[in-house]
Amino acid sequence: MSGPSNYQPSHPALKWLEQRLPIIGLVHSSFVAYPTPRNLNYWWTFGAILSMMLGVQIITGVxxxxxxxxxxxLAFKSVELIVRxxxxxxxxxxxxxxxxxMFFLAVYIHMFRGLYYGSYKAPxxxxxxxxxxxxxxxxxxxxxxYVLPWGQMSFWGATVITNxxxxxxxxxxxxxTLLWGGYSVGNPTLNRFFALHYLLPFLIAGVVVLHVWALHVxxxxxxAGVEPKTEKDMVPFTPYATIKDFFGVTCFLIFYSWFIFYMPNYLGEADNYIPANPAVTPAHIVPEWYYLPFYxxxxxxxxxxxxxxxxxxxxxxxxxxxxxxxxxxxxxKYRPLGKQxxxxxxxxxxxxxxxxxxxxEGVYVVLGRILTVLYFAYFLIVLPLLARIERPRPxxxxxxxxxxxxxGRKAVATAVVGLVAALSLFAGSTGDARASEGQENPPSAKWSFAGPFGTFDRGAVQRGLKxxxxxxxxxxxxxxVAFRNLSEPGGPGYTPAQAAAFAAEYKIKDGPNDAGDMFERPGRPADYFPSPFPNEQAARAANGGAAPPDLSLIAKARSYKRGFPWFLIDFFTQFQEQGPNYVNALLQGYEETPPHGVxxxxxxxxxxxxxxxxIKMxxxxSDGQVTFDDGSPATVxxxxxxxxTFLMWTAEPHMEARKRLGYQVFVFLIIFAGLMYFTKKRVWAAAH
Amino acid sequence: MATLWPFISQMNPDASTIAAGAPIEVDLSPIAEGQDIKVFWRGKPIYISHRTKKQVEEVRKVPVSSLIDPATDQSRTKDGHEQWLVVIGICTHLGCIPIAHEGNYDGFFCPCHGSQYDASGRVRQGPAPLNLPVPPYQFVSDTKIQIG
Structure with a gap:
């Protein structure tokens, strides 16, 4: 991408190819011989990180x-089936x-880097x-x-944004109406969003090629922001930039893995584990953290x-x-005012x-207006003015x-880590700031499945099932939840025979048979737990107007605000047991007489x-209602x-596998990052 | 340009969606005074309120000029059926569904961004810019309306 290559392959077959399609030469001149400035810091590795993230998103997405x-x-269910x-x-x-x-986090860092070092200026x-x-x-x-999982936040986010x-x-x-393909957000909307969500990443990839091309021109x-003058200013892309990018990418992967394996819902929204319901609006509709400034x-x-x-x-x-x-x-760096x-x-x-x-409401609106004015003032007043009055340093x-x-190269590396952590925490804070308001939080109970090595207490899951x-x-x-899940690893720990026997106690509706009639038969392991009501309306009618929610995902669909500074600490302690805490507290939270004034x-x-x-439930x-075989106390x-505990397992049956694999990935990535760091030091030893 | 049209037009509601959006009839007789029901038409929630005398008096007493989106209660209901209010229950701010019988005006309250509407569905407190829209409807008989 930087003009004709002087690359000469030595192997005859490669020579033959090179004369017909100089692709190896192109790669060689773009990513091997390509000269890069000697003084690039780690902020410049985010280009490579973004390329990797685009690749990861496309592969996992396909x-x-x-x-x-x-x-x-079917969308909500199909996502659950993918996970289960x-x-x-x-x-x-x-x-x-x-x-x-992570993609957005990296792109924001990349953009702020461009802004700080003036990477947008001629040429x-x-x-x-x-x-x-x-x-x-x-x-x-x-x-x-975000619309595709078709949860409550998907649906209402789509409604707000299209509006x-x-x-x-x-x-x-x-x-x-044209965007919706109907009179409200509905199936046609979901269908076209899916098609476009599949298409756009490839357009992005196309524009990325142009972006890299323009970069290489x-x-x-x-x-320093000075153009290179002599060969001494530059180092070849490989090995110098390559190894540095590899190290940057590995560090980023460690950060990314922390979310994948330990905090998968930290940046998400509990409401999105409730299937989309056009008749109920969530209390706070909030977009994903990366859109919040614009919101x-x-x-x-x-x-x-x-x-x-x-x-x-x-x-x-x-x-x-x-x-x-x-x-x-x-x-x-050389603009004292610009920097501030x-x-x-x-x-x-x-x-x-x-x-x-x-x-x-209140002070937030006033602050929002002030910051909006400041945002635009930076671009429209401050920057044009500074260009005229500022006296830059030599x-x-x-x-x-x-x-x-x-x-002080190290200072930069520390700054990278610090900033990445700060940004992610900020993102987390916004996630936490959306849950219920104006009441006491459930107390934190002790859970066997908490923390990086947590596993389900088999006895507790079995008792919970009972x-x-x-x-x-x-x-x-x-x-x-299917009966077969009861015998899968990481669950209550039943044998397949026990699960089958458990299933056989249930009557499952099947059919139609040859005569065209529906009939009942004993449950099989492949069957799902039967629902107590045939449909939502029946459930609503039998329960005073409030349909009892499905419990499969309740431990992930309920949350509460932890507040400052807890959400910061939660990121490091991997606290994510809001759901079980809530369920646990709710079941014990009944009081005969409401407090005065309520x-x-x-x-x-x-x-x-x-x-x-x-609450309608x-x-x-009550004490003594269920008796346990293992001698645990029969108390509320x-x-x-x-x-x-049982409902946390039904909400995430593969939690143990997630944490176990996370441990292995972390050991690997940390060793790999160490090796990369020392290789990088070795390669760069002569260049500094 | 003409070539482009089919590619844009296909995005609009298809024939089955339009057919499903045909007018519906709603029987009002089971709705007691002070109650309201929510029906869906074209995927939109429609509130039908059987307003009390007090509610009707109150919303008709409000000086129209003091409203954010001035409209009389008379213009939003049908003559001779002033106890019935039929509005599309979609907040005019960003499309959430307001809750009936809440807020300071005995009308609707939107939980998303705090807009409040009175018992005539008129916006009384922002950020919503407009009143709740009244869908096209007519009385087929005294106890039945056709929406659409």
């Missing part, structure tokens, strides 16, 4: 598409779901604009991908059309950045992200001089931990704890 069903009635039944399906799904967040304007196009495509892809287009004057409603920018800008403007225009302008303004900032000095304003801008972006996750004569003058069977199953279904409607019961406190458990406390 695999997931082979198992996924893009239909409004497909071999390593849980791994591939976690890689893809967390991968989206790299087209390179920068191609980057903005990639970012826009990524946003569209990420949004449509943005209704702000267009005159044609708004027609555009929205203009050459890389560097921390904050949208909401800070009281006029709908102006809000939408501002939100899109916030991205489009980046296209004009090369001309808004006309300062001659590229790198902010850059960091203010960085904080503004983080602040907008935080506000995007908060309810739009630049080094050449890149080689910069390298000689440099110390409580479910004798009590909960009278009203609550468990539709994603009125509970007729037919409801006071529960300390239920959002709103008025009567206290389900024991029942609640066991059933919560």
């Amino acid at each position: 695999i997931l598409a082979m198992h996924y069903t893009p239909h409004a009635d 039944d497909v071999n390593y399906g849980w791994l591939i799904r976690n890689m893809h779901a967390c991968g989206a967040s 790299r304007e087209v390179l920068w604009i191609l980057g903005v196009i990639i970012y826009l495509l990524m946003m569209a892809t990420g949004f449509m991908g 943005l287009f209704s702000a267009v004057p005159y044609f708004g409603e027609s555009i929205v 203009a050459g890389q920018n560097n921390p 904050a800008i949208l909401r800070s403007i009281p006029n709908k059309l102006a809000g939408v225009v501002a939100m899109f302008s916030a991205i489009i303004v980046l296209v004009f950045l090369p001309w808004l900032d006309s300062a001659k000095t590229r790198s902010n 304003f850059f960091w203010i801008f960085f904080v503004v972006c983080i602040g907008l992200g935080y506000l995007g996750a908060q309810p739009p 630049l080094p004569n050449s890149i080689a001089d910069d390298v000689l003058a440099k110390s 409580v479910y069977k004798e009590v909960c199953s009278n009203c609550h279904s468990l539709q994603y 009125t509970i409607p007729e037919g409801s019961y006071y529960n300390k931990y239920f959002p709103g406190h008025a 009567p206290p389900p458990l 406390k024991q029942y609640a704890h066991d059933v919560a």
